[in-house]
Amino acid sequence: xxxxxxxxxxxxxxxxxxxxxxxxxxxxSQVKFxxxxxxxLIDGSNMxxxxxxxxxxxxxxxxxxxxxxxxxxxxxxxxxxAAANSLSDIYAMGGxxxxxxxxxxxxLMSLDKEVIVEVLQGASDKVxxxxxxxxxxxxxxxxxxxxxxxxxxFIHPGKIWSNDRACVGDHILxxxxxxxxxxxxxxxxxxxxxxxxxxxxxxxAQLNNIxxxxxxxxxxxxxxxxxxxxxxxxxxxYQMAKASHVQIQFEFxxxxxxxxxxxxxxxxxxxxxxxxxxxxxxxxxxxxxxxGEKELILFDPQTxxxxxxxVHPSRSAxxxxxxxxxxxxxKKIGVVNxxxxxxxKFE
Amino acid sequence: xxxxxxxxxxxxxxxxxxxxxxxxxxxxSQVKFxxxxxxxLIDGSNMxxxxxxxxxxxxxxxxxxxxxxxxxxxxxxxxxxAAANSLSDIYAMGGxxxxxxxxxxxxLMSLDKEVIVEVLQGASDKVxxxxxxxxxxxxxxxxxxxxxxxxxxFIHPGKIWSNDRACVGDHILxxxxxxxxxxxxxxxxxxxxxxxxxxxxxxxAQLNNIxxxxxxxxxxxxxxxxxxxxxxxxxxxYQMAKASHVQIQFEFxxxxxxxxxxxxxxxxxxxxxxxxxxxxxxxxxxxxxxxGEKELILFDPQTxxxxxxxVHPSRSAxxxxxxxxxxxxxKKIGVVNxxxxxxxKFE
Numbered sequence: 111x112x113x114x115x116x117x118x119x120x121x122x123x124x125x126x127x128x129x130x131x132x133x134x135x136x137x138x139s140q141v142k143f144x145x146x147x148x149x150x151l152i153d154g155s156n157m158x159x160x161x162x163x164x165x166x167x168x169x170x171x172x173x174x175x176x177x178x179x180x181x182x183x184x185x186x187x188x189x190x191x192a193a194a195n196s197l198s199d200i201y202a203m204g205g206x207x208x209x210x211x212x213x214x215x216x217x218l219m220s221l222d223k224e225v226i227v228e229v230l231q232g233a234s235d236k237v238x239x240x241x242x243x244x245x246x247x248x249x250x251x252x253x254x255x256x257x258x259x260x261x262x263x264f265i266h267p268g269k270i271w272s273n274d275r276a277c278v279g280d281h282i283l284x285x286x287x288x289x290x291x292x293x294x295x296x297x298x299x300x301x302x303x304x305x306x307x308x309x310x311x312x313x314x315a316q317l318n319n320i321x322x323x324x325x326x327x328x329x330x331x332x333x334x335x336x337x338x339x340x341x342x343x344x345x346x347x348y349q350m351a352k353a354s355h356v357q358i359q360f361e362f363x364x365x366x367x368x369x370x371x372x373x374x375x376x377x378x379x380x381x382x383x384x385x386x387x388x389x390x391x392x393x394x395x396x397x398x399x400x401x402g403e404k405e406l407i408l409f410d411p412q413t414x415x416x417x418x419x420x421v422h423p424s425r426s427a428x429x430x431x432x433x434x435x436x437x438x439x440x441k442k443i444g445v446v447n448x449x450x451x452x453x454x455k456f457e
Numbered sequence: 458x459x460x461x462x463x464x465x466x467x468x469x470x471x472x473x474x475x476x477x478x479x480x481x482x483x484x485x486s487q488v489k490f491x492x493x494x495x496x497x498l499i500d501g502s503n504m505x506x507x508x509x510x511x512x513x514x515x516x517x518x519x520x521x522x523x524x525x526x527x528x529x530x531x532x533x534x535x536x537x538x539a540a541a542n543s544l545s546d547i548y549a550m551g552g553x554x555x556x557x558x559x560x561x562x563x564x565l566m567s568l569d570k571e572v573i574v575e576v577l578q579g580a581s582d583k584v585x586x587x588x589x590x591x592x593x594x595x596x597x598x599x600x601x602x603x604x605x606x607x608x609x610x611f612i613h614p615g616k617i618w619s620n621d622r623a624c625v626g627d628h629i630l631x632x633x634x635x636x637x638x639x640x641x642x643x644x645x646x647x648x649x650x651x652x653x654x655x656x657x658x659x660x661x662a663q664l665n666n667i668x669x670x671x672x673x674x675x676x677x678x679x680x681x682x683x684x685x686x687x688x689x690x691x692x693x694x695y696q697m698a699k700a701s702h703v704q705i706q707f708e709f710x711x712x713x714x715x716x717x718x719x720x721x722x723x724x725x726x727x728x729x730x731x732x733x734x735x736x737x738x739x740x741x742x743x744x745x746x747x748x749g750e751k752e753l754i755l756f757d758p759q760t761x762x763x764x765x766x767x768v769h770p771s772r773s774a775x776x777x778x779x780x781x782x783x784x785x786x787x788k789k790i791g792v793v794n795x796x797x798x799x800x801x802k803f804e
Contacts, residue, residue, distance in 0.1 A: 129565060129597065133565070133570075134596060136570070137570055140571075140574040141577045141578050141581055142578065142581070143591055144585040146592075147590050149590075150590050150592060160593070161556065161558070161592035161593045163555065163590065163592065163609075165516060165611075166516070169512060171518070173558060173592060173593070173607075175593070175594055175595045175607050177597070178597060208510065209520060211521075211522045211607060213522065213560060213607075215603075223483070223484055224487075226484050227487040227488055230488045231489065234490050234491070243494050243496075243497050243510065245497060245500065245510065245520060246500075246508045246521070247522055248605070249476040249481060250525060250603070252601075252603075253600055253601070254599075256597070258595070260520075260607035262510075262518065262520065
C-alpha cells in the first residue's frame with residue numbers, strides 16, 4: 111500500500127470545494143426549468159438537498175448526489191467518509207438507502223491503482239453497512255482525485271421529514287459534534303495527523319442511520335430534520351428555520367464540539383466556506399456578546415455531519431436516550447420559538 | 458454571452474476521458490463487493506451500464522450515471538449532448554427516464570457564470586424533452602468544466618432489454634451514424650468549427666427515445682440492445698456478442714458513418730480510446746482485408762451514439778420504417794450467427 115497522503119494531492123485549497131449557496135442560487139435563478147411532475151413531492155431545487163419522487167401510494171424515491179476531493183489522507187477512510195456523507199441525505203429525509211452509484215475521477219497515470227481500490231472498498235463497506243447496493247457508476251481520468259455517490263432510497267410518502275415542519279416548542283437535537291471543517295483544514299496543512307483527530311474522522315465515517323434505533327412512535331414525533339454539511343450549523347439551521355417560519359434558539363455553550371476544533375479555529379485553520387457561510391447567514395442571526403470569536407464554529411462547514419432534528423418536547427429525552435448507544439454525543443442544543451426579528455438566536 | 462470556446466478550456470488531451478475498460482476491470486476485481494440484494498435484477502458491475510433494481514412486480518428502477526469535459530464549444534449544446542448521452546442508457550435498457558440529478562464541476566473564479574446557466578439550460582431542455590424531471594444535483598469548484606447526469610428511469614421487470622439475449626438469426630440495427638470521436642477531436646484541435654460538423658452535433662444531442670415510435674409488438678421483438686458510447690462499435694458489439702454467446706457479423710460498407718469522419722481519421726484526429734478500444738477487442742474480431750486502415754472507425758469512441766438493436770428478422774424492416782422519420786440513418790448493419798472462432802466478424 112502506497113504511503114501517499116491524499117490531502118496533499120489536492121492542488122488548490124479552494125479547489126473542488128462546494129459552490130457557495132448564494133452563487134448557486136444566482137446561477138439557478140437564470141435557468142428556465144419546466145413545471146415539475148406531480149409525482150415530484152420534494153424538489154431538490156437548490157441542488158443540494160434530496161429530492162423525493164412518488165412511485166406508488168406506499169413508495170417514493172429519495173435521491174441525492176454528492177462528491178468531493180480527499181479530506182483525509184487514508185484512501186479507505188476517504189471512501190468511507192464520502193459514502194457516509196452521501197448516504198446521510200437519505201437518512202435526513204427519513205428514508206432507507208437502496209442503491210448507490212459511484213462518481214469517481216482520478217489521475218490515471220500518476221495515482222497508484224491500489225489507492226482507488228481502497229477508496230472503493232471503503233465506500234462499498236459503508237454502502238453494505240447501510241444495507242444498500244453498490245450498482246455501478248462512472249469513472250474518468252482527471253487531475254485530482256474526487257469521489258462520491260449518487261444514492262437512491264425508499265421512503266413512505268406519508269412519512270417524509272422535510273425541513274419545513276419545525277413546530278414552536280420543539281426541541282432541537284444534534285447527534286454528532288461540529289467542527290470537522292477546521293479539523294480537516296488542519297490536517298491538510300499537516301498541523302496534525304489522522305491519529306490526532308481520530309474522533310473527527312470516526313464521526314465523519316459514521317452513518318446517520320437513526321431509524322433502526324427508534325420506534326414508529328418516536329419517528330412520528332420528529333417534525334423536521336436535516337443533516338449538517340457544507341453550510342455549517344448556522345446555514346442548515348437557518349434553512350430549517352426559514353422553511354418552517356420559526357426561530358431556532360440555541361444554547362451556544364451546549365453545542366457539542368470536537369475536542370480541538372476551537373483551537374484549530376483560533377490558529378486560523380479556515381476554509382473559504384467559513385466566510386461564505388457567514389455571509390449567507392449573518393443578517394438572520396442574533397449572537398450573544400459572550401460568544402465573540404468562537405462564532406466561527408457556527409460557520410464551520412461539516413462533512414458527514416450529524417442530523418439536526420426538531421422533535422416534540424415530550425419525546426426528546428426519550429429519543430436522546432435511544433440514540434446514545436450509537437451516538438454518544440447526541441443532545442438537545444436548542445428550542446423552537448415563534449418567529450421574531452431573526453431566524454436564529456445564539457445565547 | 459461570452460465567446461469562450463469550451464473545448465479549449467480542457468487542458469490535457471486525455472484529461473477527463475473515460476477510464477479504459479481493461480483498467481477499470483482490473484481495479485474492480487480487487488474490491489470485495491458483498492452479495493447483491495435479490496431485488497438487483499441487473500448489476501452495473503462494470504461501472505458503465507445501467508443497473509436495474511426491482512421495486513414492485515410491475516416497476517423496476519433503471520439507473521445510470523455519466524459525466525465528462527466539454528466536447529463541443531457551445532455551452533448550451535454541451536448541456537444538451539451531456540444530457541442526451543446520460544439519458545441514452547435508460548433507453549438502451551427499454552426504460553423511460555423519470556428523474557435526473559446534475560453532476561457539475563466548474564472553475565468558479567475564471568468561468569463566466571453565463572456559461573453554466575447555458576449548460577444547465579441545455580440539459581434542462583433535454584430532460585424536459587425526455588419527459589423526465591430535473592431534481593437536483595451537486596456542484597463543485599474545479600479546474601475544468603465537467604457535466605453530466607445521474608438518471609433514474611422506470612421499466613417493467615418483464616420487459617428489460619439486456620445485452621445478453623441476441624439470438625442467432627437476428628438482424629443488427631443501428632439508429633445513428635458512427636464517427637463522433639474523431640469529429641470532436643478535430644473540433645478540439647480547431648481543424649473545423651461546429652457548423653462544419655453540424656450533422657455530428659445534432660446526432661449527439663438527439664435523444665435515443667425509440668419507445669414511442671414502436672408498438673408493444675415491435676418492442677417485444679427487440680431481443681437485446683445497447684447504446685454506443687466510449688468503447689465504440691467494436692467494444693459495445695463485442696460486449697453484446699460475448700454476453701449472448703453469439704457471433705455478430707457486420708457488413709463493413711453498410712455502416713452509417715458521418716460524412717467527414719473517415720477523412721478526420723485519415724488526418725490523424727485520434728483519441729487515446731482509439732488505441733485502448735482496439736486493444737480491448739482485437740483478439741475477438743475477424744476483419745476482411747479490404748477494410749485496411751478504415752478499421753479505425755470501429756474503435757472510434759462515441760458520445761451519445763445510437764442504439765444497437767438485435768431484432769427478430771421478421772420485424773426488422775418494419776421497425777426501421779417506423780424509426781426513419783426521427784432517425785433517418787437507422788439501418789440494418791449486420792446479422793447474428795452462432796458463435797464461431799471470433800465474437801465479431803466484419804466483411
